[in-house]
Amino acid sequence: MNTNITNSIQNEFRDKVDLFVSKWKLILACLLIALGIAFVYLRYANYQYEATAIIKINSEKQSQQLPEISAIQNYGMFSSDFSNITDEIEIIKSRTLVRQVVEDLKLNIKYYVKGKIKEQEVYKNPPVVLNFFASDSIINNVDTTFYLKVKSPNKFTLSNEEGNELLNIESSNAKQYDFGDRISSGFGDFIITPNVGKYKIQTGTSLKIELSNIDQVVERYQKKLLTTNEKGSNIIKIILNENIKYKAALILDKLVEKYNNDVIEDKEKIVTATSDFINNRLNVVSNELEQVDFTAENLQKNNRLTALASQADIFLQSEKANDVKIITTSNQIQLIDYMKDHLKDSDSDSDLLPADVGIADNSVMQITKSHNELVLQRDRILKNSTEKNPTVINLNEQINALKQNLNQSLDNIKSANEITLNSLNKEDARISSQIYSAPGKARQFRDVKRQQDIKESLYLYLLQKREETAISQGMSSPNAKIIDNAYVDVNPVDPKPTIVYLASIILGLLVPVGFIYLKDILNTNIENRKDLAKVLDIPFLGDIPLSSKKKLMIQKVDYSPKAEAFRIIRANINFILQDHSSNCKTLFVTSTTAQEGKSHTSTNLAQSFSFSEKKVLLLETDIRVPRVNDYLNIKADKGLTDFISDKSLSIHDVTKKVKDNAFLDVIPSGAIPPNPAELLMSNRVNALFEEAKKTYDYIVVDTAAVGLVTDTLLISDHADMFIYVVSVNSIDKRELHIAQTLYDEKRLPNMALLLNGTIKKKGYGYGYGNNPRSKKKWYSKVFGR
Secondary structure (H helix, E strand, O other), rough: OOHHHHHHHHHHHHHHHHHHOOOOOHHHHHHHHHHHHHHHHHHHHHOEEEEEEEEEEHHHHHHOOOHHHHHHHOOHOOOOOOHHHHHHHHHHHOOHHHHHHHHHOOOEEEEEEEEEOOOOOOOOOOOOEEEOOOOOOHOOOOOOEEEEEEEEOOOOOEEOOOOOOOEEEOOOOOOOEEOOOOOOOOOOEEEEEEEOOHOOOOOOOEEEEEEEEEHHHEEEEEEEEEEEEEOOOOOEEEEEEEEEHHHHHHHHHHHHHOOOOOOOHHHHHHHHHHHHHHHHHHHHHHHHHHHHHHHHHHHHHHHHHOHHHHHHHHHOOHHHHHHHHHHHHHHHHHHHHHHHHHHHOOOOOOOOOOOOOOOHHHHHHHHHHHHHHHHHHHHHHOOOOOOOHHHHHHHHHHHHHHHHHHHHHHHHHHHHHHHHHHHHHHHHHHHHHHOOOOOOOHHHHHHHHHHHHHHHHHHHHHHHHHHHHHHHOOOOHHHHEEEEEEEEEOOEEOHHHHHHHHHHHHHHHHHHHHHHHHHHHHOOOOOOOHHHHOOOOEEEEEEEEEOOOOOOOOOOOOHHHHHHHHHHHHHHHHHHOOOOOOEEEEEEEEEOOOOOOOOHHHHHEEEHHHHHHOOEEEEEEOOOOOOHEEEEEOOOOOHHHHHHHHOOHHHHOOOOOOEEEEEEEEOOOOOOOOHHHHHHOOOOHHHHHHHHHHHHHHHEEOOOOOOOOHEEEEEEEEOHHHEEEEEOOOOOEEEEHHHHHHHHOOOOOOOEEEEEOOOOOOOOOOOOOOOOOOOOOOOHHHHOO
16 A cells, blocks of 8 residues: 555656656746846846944053053043943944044935946046035035936036936936036036046946935935944944945945044043143142242241251151141142132033042042043933933933032042141141240241142142143044954845846746646646546546647558557457457447547548458448548538438448548438437437448447537447547546546446547657658768668
């Protein structure tokens, strides 16, 4: 059982393969058409090339070569604690940076050179250049297209409607201008100037100039920009697809440049704020130091204190140490006052606070750092938003809260330093009281000297900070280190020729194969013996190959496939009827419907039997649509219907001889009666068969189609064998249930199937051997074949 199933599957698979192989011309044609379409598509497609740039986001900790300078640089969003790769990626793709790139590279203006079929964009060295008189704010909002055709080296036509380039037809509203003319438009005047030198424009060239709204261009490039980053890595890969290699690389390089410039500008803002603060404090301290120096000078002049060095031994080491503490504490108090004054004078949300001005308290440094971070973050948002943005309002509230916290912290630190300073002053008074022998004027000068040292120390400290700030202004480094400049792949990413050709091959095979397979599934016609075997369980007699209409009849000496097929059928009939007792064999030929080749089969079968020198009678009982006379070119006045209706006629009166064939006689159908079924029920039909069987070896009866009329069934009892003709591609499989029913009910004796009109195949089969009468071709004689 399993073997039968396996064989059935294998046979079905082979049938499908044979089906597709038989249609190889259609499949090959579809494949070639698909490849041709792919070739034309690739020939005129706009290729997209992928440009890639790789950058590394620097960490500030890696560049701390000068600790004091880096202390000024390492605050705000640029400190390593705040560096976030995801945030930097969003900054790179931000509308602000992309808009700067579009404006600098003029990506909103495109130039196309038009060909007969496609147009090619030219970015580098375009044939012409547009120069506008209107401001960029107006031009950036324009969305229009110009069509330009060069008439001569000095003249051109311009229109806003496209002509037919293939037929060389210009637009009806085209106007002629000279290069350099001032042309008026709805968005302002402009001038078109031609390129010169190597890239000068040629006469007859057609151009398309496309101006796009810059906001739409920015949005388009924001969507086209792709960034990738491995988790935990500071390296970012930026990818852009463009139809021009040079343009794609230029856009990525410009984007990285704009990103670095934006980062440097933000760093410079903090450095500038710190520098302004230090300069303001230097002016104040310079004036105070000048006053202290003037006081010391007057004190020395008035009291003649010029030999103070000889009295240096009265200052004990403890007093010196105490003085250092007093100076340090006083500096802290003074710096806190300066900071509080700065907060009062600069009570604006957008002011950046100076960082690391010398206040020795970590909380103040942390609050200042957080304040600057929030200010820069809010300013970045404000570049693309307004003050009413909820995020901006929230950031402003946080900034004000930090300022209040900073002010409170400064007050607390100042109170603590004032307590410390009072303690130090008391200690200094205790030490001074011990130096009772020192002159009062010297003590007075010492107080002035102490104030002078304090001011001088603060002044020198601020000078140092100013120099460090000035150095940092020239040392602000880019945030992105370029690992690889923009590189464009040589091969396009879209469309890829390999993929297109592969898809065309698949499609070129899939469409015809699918069509053939679907047609085969939906096909309800009989095409070969296997199709017939799937529908009918009836013995198979043989098949007749399809032949030319010019050769409907077989000949006695005939090597054609059709003649061989009838010989095989003749032999099969003799084998089936070998046990037949009667000397005469009666063969009925019928079919399900008309036009299936009954008459053709009957006539040629009768011919085939007669060629074996057997007496054969061809009887046409299809009296409704007779065709035998047409095949044998017989003209008869009387026939079967006349014999049945006229009892005076004998069988010899309606029998006709076939020309050049002494063994074949024909009884035509005769006149077409109005009652064929009743006529065939006559006893005269029985008498006809009885008389004919005495004379002939074979009686071949051409009957009517059993699926249409009952004529054949009325005389079926006279048949020794029924040949049921099924025509290829002429009958629906669903109609063949009639044949199966007749066979199962045994209403047609010795019923066998004959398949008519099969396709001839090469190889061993019908037509095996050579026709001795056929003329050899000239090349057969030359090559001995």
